[in-house]
Amino acid sequence: xxxxxxxxxxxxxxxxxxxxxxxxxxxxxxxxxxxxxxxxxxxxxxxxxxxxxxxxxxxxxxxxxxxxxxxxxxxxxxxxxxxxxxxxxxxxxxxxxxxxxxxxxxxxxxxxxxxxxxxxxxxxxxxxxxxxxxxxxxxxxxxxxxxxxxxxxxxxxxxxxxxxxxxxxxxxxxxxxxxxxxxxxxxxxxxxxxxxxxxxxxxxxxxxxxxxxxxxxxxxxxxxxxxxxxxxxxxxxxxxxxxxxxxxxxxxxxxxxxxxxxxxxxxxxxxxxxxxxxxxxxxxxxxxxxxxxxxxxxxxxxxxxxxxxxxxxxxxxxxxxxxxxxxxxxxxxxxxxxxxxxxxxxxxxxxxxxxxxxxxxxxxxxxxxxxxxxxxxxxxxxxxxxxxxxxxxxxxxxxxxxxxxxxxxxxxxxxxxxxxxxxxxxxxxxxxxxxxxxxx
Numbered sequence: 001x002x003x004x005x006x007x008x009x010x011x012x013x014x015x016x017x018x019x020x021x022x023x024x025x026x027x028x029x030x031x032x033x034x035x036x037x038x039x040x041x042x043x044x045x046x047x048x049x050x051x052x053x054x055x056x057x058x059x060x061x062x063x064x065x066x067x068x069x070x071x072x073x074x075x076x077x078x079x080x081x082x083x084x085x086x087x088x089x090x091x092x093x094x095x096x097x098x099x100x101x102x103x104x105x106x107x108x109x110x111x112x113x114x115x116x117x118x119x120x121x122x123x124x125x126x127x128x129x130x131x132x133x134x135x136x137x138x139x140x141x142x143x144x145x146x147x148x149x150x151x152x153x154x155x156x157x158x159x160x161x162x163x164x165x166x167x168x169x170x171x172x173x174x175x176x177x178x179x180x181x182x183x184x185x186x187x188x189x190x191x192x193x194x195x196x197x198x199x200x201x202x203x204x205x206x207x208x209x210x211x212x213x214x215x216x217x218x219x220x221x222x223x224x225x226x227x228x229x230x231x232x233x234x235x236x237x238x239x240x241x242x243x244x245x246x247x248x249x250x251x252x253x254x255x256x257x258x259x260x261x262x263x264x265x266x267x268x269x270x271x272x273x274x275x276x277x278x279x280x281x282x283x284x285x286x287x288x289x290x291x292x293x294x295x296x297x298x299x300x301x302x303x304x305x306x307x308x309x310x311x312x313x314x315x316x317x318x319x320x321x322x323x324x325x326x327x328x329x330x331x332x333x334x335x336x337x338x339x340x341x342x343x344x345x346x347x348x349x350x351x352x353x354x355x356x357x358x359x360x361x362x363x364x365x366x367x368x369x370x371x372x373x374x375x376x377x378x379x380x381x382x383x384x385x386x387x388x389x390x391x392x393x394x395x396x397x398x399x400x401x402x403x404x405x406x407x408x409x410x411x412x413x414x415x416x417x418x419x420x421x422x423x424x425x426x427x428x429x430x431x432x433x434x435x436x437x438x439x440x
Contacts, residue, residue, distance in 0.1 A: 036118025
């Protein structure tokens with residue numbers, strides 16, 4: 001069995017929904033994980049903000065606009081009368097619930113319930129559309145089996161037991177449809193795997209059912225060797241190892257959710273990235289094998305904050321770094337890069353919501369300098385630290401101010417910190433040196 005995940009763009013129009021149907025109806029049994037239709041989650045987040053800010057009229061208008069959109073989808077997609085009425089009733093029920101939410105007091109729990117409605121809508125409508133087209137498809141409610149534990153990690157035992165129970169109790173089907181992103185928390189409340197979490201859902205399910213392969217279908221033909229939004233003539237990478245893919249996803253490759261690789265790597269299940277708009281394209285295959293050495297790809301991660309912590313107490317003093325790290329642990333803020341000298345340590349974070357509190361504690365025993373609007377540029381490949389011409393690699397960036405360098409901490413990664421204003425220029429220069437000159 002294979003597990004296929006389709007993102008919001010893949011189910012974002014009538015044409016694309018029909019394309020997905022053609023892709024999955026190849027005669028093989030599979031589990032299909034769907035995101036919300038493109039634009040829906042953003043609209044639901046906006047609705048939540050209106051409720052939070054007490055903007056009831058704006059919230060009502062937001063609900064009404066989205067309601068009209070879904071009835072338009074219904075009119076264009078479902079033609080069979082009994083099914084059409086069924087779907088219409090379901091859509092109306094969802095939007096009646098959303099209207100009722102407007103009068104409730106805002107909470108994080110309410111927010112999670114609201115944003116979960118996008119996946120519930122897309123999967124219900126798509127399942128009924130498949131039934132209309134003669135496909136033996138059944139809906140598997142993710143809230144019946146997908147759960148995270150108290151540390152927000154997948155509860156594998158619970159998921160396996162309940163997913164198998166639901167499949168066994170459902171009528172036999174060729175294709176099972178379920179929601180990505182949404183889940184229950186350890187206390188039975190509606191939760192989610194954060195934005196982009198549908199990829200993660202797919203590999204969690206893939207590992208649980210011991211799938212032959214997990215496929216992530218988006219609107220691009222695989223993971224590219226550089227960011228195609230900023231650099232011309234990039235190309236999809238045919239093969240990546242789990243470690244290489246994880247590095248690229250974490251450091252900015254938007255096609256893949258950063259946590260996606262972990263369940264597949266642990267279960268040794270191949271992950272294939274495919275393009276819904278061009279299904280014949282090979283895409284990118286991610287496995288436990290490494291195919292070559294050297295730099296394969298470049299990615300960039302924005303909204304980085306660099307913090308320099310300087311103190312004479314650090315010189316020859318044990319325990320200084322422990323004290324620093326304990327502050328970041330206290331505020332649940334992860335560190336991306338770190339470098340040290342005799343009396344200073346520089347590090348980066350990508351989440352600044354607790355920055356003020358962190359700085360207050362650091363300044364009690366050190367001088368602190370902060371640089372925001374930074375970007376991490378990550379060069380990824382197998383045994384990248386053995387790159388034969390590293391000195392020239394840095395030389396091509398001689399007119400760009402490099403704030404930090406992380407080299408040698410991983411065999412698969414060299415990371416550079418630059419001002420975000422220099423990011424595109426750096427990506428283009430590195431692309432020219434690594435990929436264009438190498439093939440010229």
